[in-house]
Amino acid sequence: MNETAAKFCEFDKFLAHYAPLTPYGLAEKARGNFYSSAKELEALYDLTDDFAAFAKNKSRADKLAWHLKNVPALPADGPASGPAGLFLVHRFLSNFKSAAGLLPAPLARKLGFRWTCAELLSILDKGAQSGAFHIADAFSPALAKVRSAIAAADRHLAGLRAERLAEIRKCSGLDFGGLDFLVIAEDRARPLCESGRVFTEPYDAGRVVAKPIMTAAWLELSGERERLRAEEGRAEALACAELWAAVAGARAELEACEKAVELCDRAFARARMARELSLSRPELKPAGAPITVKGARFLPLERTLAGYGLKYTPLGFTFARRLSVIHGSNMGGKTVVLKTVTLLQLAAQSGFFVPAKKHSAPVFGSIAAVWGDPDDKAEGLSAFGLEMEAFNRAWAASGAPLLLVMDEFARTTNAAEASALIAGVLAEAASNRNVHLMLATHFRSRLPREAAALRMLGFDAASFRKHYRGKTAAGLREKLRTINRFMRYGLAADRGSAGPADALSIASILGVPARVIEAAERYMEEQNAGD
């Protein structure tokens, strides 16, 4: 259900500002948790508040961010990940320890950020230096011994190789330098081959690849080195297994650390987001309480208007009744009201602070939007059919507290039946106390007692005429500026009148030919006279 609401209110644009730093926080972001427990939400809000206070110390906040950025995910494949997995465990613990040292004790306790892996870290530290990690000699005396033997063999081999290459150079002038092979003319290679000092294989028709043949002493020592390497491999594998056993022994502690990291990352990221977007803590109310918003901003529109240099009017209103039916002008802001309320509620129930000075609302089990999603497609269904199908899906969740937002419901059918359908929905919603409905429409229907009729304040046609006296706006930007200037984006109780014909004024500003507007006005006058 929440997916329809998320799409309707462009929640992804809000979430784009949410930037966790660890793989754990990023995984939680991808999951998109929705909470219907006020207790869980209050706990998340408390943590966000705590981190907002913590972040006032910029130096500490920057250090914490740095350590969180460097926290890797612990390997899911455990011992199978070998030394690379141990590197990740070491890196995780090093950064966890540093992060734990930065958090104030009460906050660390709340997060479960307790440093309990000192012993494991001290074991792994033996293989770490300046952030690098390897299966070090310190892990096993056998490793130290065999590596020392390999180093001695390498020195000896290098000496024997240098001697052999010098001998080849002296007798043939062929200088391999630091290269493993050379490409030389075949006729030059022949005597070298015959001398047993160089091995050749074809390169092309006239040339061969020549490789030095090492002495018997070199070959013998090289074989010994291979044996030592195999021994080293076995010792490394053994040390690696022992280290993984130590990791397995601390599994419960590591899982607790993972949970703490996720919680810390989420709350810290939410606090940074709250600061960046000037968000405030939502107030959660008991079921049935009204939804109240003050200074509420629909962020995507606020940004778009800022791009056009237009002012944004924040929303302030108390939706006192369980059902709200909103009427109003085209481009008067009905949809934005619905989107704003949806965004605030979805953000709040996803554990975020909200883009409003005040937002108080009950906690719902789900939030659904029925809005004629242009991407909603199903074979054989018209736009009307799809909308009814969307309504059915939304209504199926009304067994638990549901915030249902409906924008221009039944817009694609005739006015009489659309009004009747809306009346039916309102009647059904009135009888189901789980449903909190907000519906925007141009159609008039009979309202049940539980519903409040609201209207957007609409277009100030008198002021518009006084200022413009028949002039028309040119260009989309100027048209929008004109509408923005004379549109009163506010909500009020609807007294039930038909309301002004704002649609014609807006159409006129948008450049619909004057003759069309005049004919439409004449038609309306005739209709009104007939009534």
Add this chain to the structure above:
Amino acid sequence: MDPIGQLEGRTTFIVGSRKNAGKTTFLNYALAARRRPHGRRRGRPAACLSVGLESGSADRVFGTPKPRVRLRPGDAAVVPAASLASSDAGLEILRVYQSATAVGRPVLARARREGTAEITGPATNSGLGEMLGDIAEAGIDTVFVDGAVDRITQAAADARGGIVYVTRVEPGTLASAADAVNLLADADACPAAPAWRSFFAGGPAPAGKGDFAVKGAFTSARAAEAPSDARRLVLEDLTKVFVGWREWSALRRRFGIAFAVSLPLKAVAANLYNVAPVQFEAKLTPAARAKLIYNPYLRK
């Protein structure tokens, strides 16, 4: 021209005309040559990795033995985590990458003693940028990237990059190999048009008349779309050029050509098989000849 010295302190993409052109062999030569006693930066470590399925993982995926690179102490390489144990270079791990490729998790590792290692690379272009960043953070400024040319653009745009083009020349491919080298050398001489970078990244076109920008592959058909008043063609980078040398030359006579992202061609390493140098050079332009080096393992 000091073919290896000029690659110091930069990221060099070693790209090949085809599979088995000799890219990894050239990479091994570069790693060895810069550590020789008379090497300009003797003692300074280098790093290497590969990009693209062709050079990075196909060999292991399809079961063919993968060529290995020889590392000296201090050198770093991106290797598959699963191959750490098989390397004899005493690798220490500097970074483990989460996004696994076809051969598993890549690891940035540093050699603690001389030895060989199998190299791999990132699964994505952004992964390449991350790896180059980590290598720089490890204090290594000379990087060799063994790989497919179509994977280098984004990272190269931010790196101080250059290209070494390795080509295998045989009698049957002499003309086409020369054409490819001529085109590369000529494209290298084309100016950069950095103002157009954002356009190719999805932004607006910069103001100015006479430029015709071609998004995506630059083919004969796209070239024909240039308006009559176009004076300059702007291409994203040389990996988008899909016209032959002859057609390229004709277009160059008609238009100026610029690249939004320019990747300097540092050298063309030619591995000649049954072809004499004089035969190959006869088919090259002076600009191409100036970039030419021969198989560095070749001795008279």
